[in-house]
Amino acid sequence: MTCPSAVTRSMYADAALTPEQRAGVDLHLRDCAACAAKVAAMNRERTGLRAALRRDDIDLPIPAFAPPARAHASLLAVLGALAVAGFAAAFWSAVADAIPSGLAWLNPLQSGELLERAISLVSFLAFEGNTMLNSALNFVAVSLTILLLTWTAVAFARNRSGAAMLLSLVVALVLPGLTHALEIRHGEGVITVGSGETIDDTLVAAGQTVAIDGTVNGDAFAFGRSVTVRGNVTGNLVTGAETVTIEGTVGGDVVGAGRSVVLRGAHVGRNVVGLGRDLELDTNSEIAANAVTAGDTARVDARVGVDLKSLGNNVIVGGNVQRDIETFAGSVSVLPSARIGRNVTAHVDDPAKLEIATGSTIGGTVDRQIAEVALRHNRYATAGYYVRQVVRLGAAFLTGLMLLWAFPVLRTLTLPTAGAALRSFGIGFVAAVALPVAALLVCLTIVGLPVGVMTFVLGAIGLYFSKAVIAQLIGRRLFQGPSGPPHYAATLFAGLVVVIVAINLPFVGGIANFALTLLGFGMIVTLLFGRFGGATAAA
């Protein structure tokens, strides 16, 4: 008689055999004491094993039970996802808007119009993202980069000499800018370039008052509350201030922005672009090329070597314009003293709004264009426009409040000096240009696509929040006092009112929007760099 196998005995002890198998083993155990003993030991072992395994570890601490996240967390997650989708959609549609129609096939969001409109109803971002990124800056930066990359790629594909030529061209263009030294002067009070002084570099000056009485053999960038140039700038002059007064000589272009921009007896070697509420180019001034003005009131008595283009509420021309005048304005007056070499084209909403005084000379024709101005005026004349601005303010306030609540550090950001503001603006400008370009480059590699898209989205978020940061800063300034600023919600609201009014100003609103966005963006970027850059350096 053969004994059952070890496995069969084990299964017998576990009562796991079929009834027939079990009956067979039962029969065997009656005659085999050895097997019976083994099965008995196994039975005891089984009981002991079960008891030992079941013995609770009474020392084992019971951790607190954390119920899983429920509806509110899911809601937050959904809202977060929607927000991110909104940011991305607005960003892409803005980029798409900036692409001219001939390149529309590049647009990845052709059917995104509906989505974009839906989002724009509920989200401040869509408003902001759109206006902001519609700015020419991004378009120019992105298209230039694409052009340059394509050109480089084509040149390399064709032959090496083409690439070498291109490379040397790029180097030739870039190097002077890099090697040309900078003279930077900034401070709280008066920044002066004395009348006997000569600067052989590019000058960057920022202060409460900037006075350039000496000579700058290069470009000059001057920013402050008041900027006065009585000296001689051989290169270009770029200036922004509450009052800009130019009485000296500028060899290149003049770009001046401010509440008032005045040229008094100034000599400009090339073009003048003036942006501001009051623009005045007096009779003793001389502009060798074009004059372009944009502002509420522009008075041009100067001699303009080529064309005059003027945008504004009131345009008064009393000077000598060698070629054409084109205006987009509420009213245009051509004074008796005016001498215009060729044609006058005025875009007005009423033919009577163009007055040409007897005694003035016009070499060519006078053309009154009617329709366009009417359209522009309608923007402010409709109730819908104001409703939109109120919705915009409300949405901006809620988003800003959320932002400041989440990141308390943003509540107390300051720009103590004009220099700091200038630096922030510069950083914002560089970051706004560099970020999409960097993201684009990263996108070109397949691996980098998610990173590239993330960079785009993060950039868009930063740009979007920048005006909330600026609004908070302005609000704090408004409420400055011995008792300290009130609750951040109050300062934010006041600041947002100022910002929204500023960016809706006729003609200069776009520039204000652009400048405030970059300023705020620069502050955010600086903050992040301080935080993470500092942490990295420490680690």
Add this chain to the structure above:
Amino acid sequence: MTREAPFAELYATHYRQVRALCRQLLGSAERADDATQEAFVRAYRNFAGYDAAQPFGPWIMRIARNHALDLLRRRRLEPAELGTEAEEAAAAEAGETDGLGELLTAERAGAVQAAVAALPERYRVPLALAYFADLRYDEIATDLGITRTHVGALLCRARQLLRKMLTEETES
């Protein structure tokens, strides 16, 4: 009453048992802690569908067992990893030893549990299912995707190894 209150009570009552099952199935305290929490989270989510007339213990143990086996499957406890039935049966025959009998008492629970945790996965998992979770051979065979005699061979082998480990431990 909110569902949090009765659930918290049931959690406190059954935590150690669920955790012990996970520990025996997964062989690591850390993974057992995570799996236990996950099992209770799953139970909590489905608590509305739980029939209060039925005992909670078997219900939560089944959830925990399924989750732990899922984890093991993800770590490739495939039928192939469990050896073949013939190999295991031959090894069981060759390694035949007497049952431990009284050597296995509740007083030595700590040593037994440690020895079980040290068993290779292919023996530890059926052992825990059979002697801790009280599953029948058929159920174990279904869970692991093998035959019931294969389960028998693995269990026989598991107990032999356990005996060896515990006897060596007693002698030393």
